[in-house]
Amino acid sequence: MSTISLPLFPLSTVLFPDGVLPLQVFEARYLDMVSRCLTDDTPFGVVLLTQGHEVRQPDGEPERFAAAGTIASVTELTTTTPGVLQVLCRGGARFSVVTAEQRVNGLWMAEAELVEGDQAVRVPSELQGASDALDRVLSSLHDVPQHRWPVQPPFRLDDCGWVSNRWCELLPLPNQQKHHMMLLDNPVIRLELLHDVLDEHGLITS
Structure with missing residues (x-):
């Protein structure tokens, strides 16, 4: 290469x-x-x-x-x-x-x-709660000037890699854990791990 x-x-x-x-x-x-x-x-x-x-x-x-x-x-x-x-x-x-x-x-x-970048994989139904939770976070930013949003469009709330990467940025995870997540080459596994973290913190409501 x-x-x-x-x-x-x-x-x-x-x-x-x-x-x-x-x-x-x-x-x-x-x-x-x-x-x-x-x-x-x-x-x-x-x-x-x-x-x-x-x-x-x-x-x-x-x-x-x-x-x-x-x-x-x-x-x-x-x-x-x-x-x-x-x-x-x-x-x-x-x-x-x-x-x-x-x-x-x-x-x-x-x-x-x-x-190689993440393959485009739709968020499966069992992980949809992570996408819905992120959508709620983004919706709460309507009073904040767009240039100050921690997540910038285009939003791809149906994509495992995009949703998992945004949660890695937003959650207060240790840097070494974030780095490990970044290196994972399977976006579904990355989102599964983050879904568990979100669930533990009561952020999954569906």
């Missing part, structure tokens, strides 16, 4: 395909990365930070991150303070890191293999 070159942004969060990720960018290495991505119309990769800090610390622990992540594309960018960018990103395909090397400026560059 062919590889792609990808700058990496290790974060203490997990980005899912079609997910929305707001970022405040101020480190020089990432300001340069975002600028290049916009100029070249290319994405970057978000990976889960497993050691170290999002912002480099003097004499801090070296950065370590998961060997898989999600491609992110910049969809909006604003500057409210000199040297600080407010960036809105959208999740794309998942990828696995083949090799990674840190440049002198601290930016990680990776050779990565894209992972």
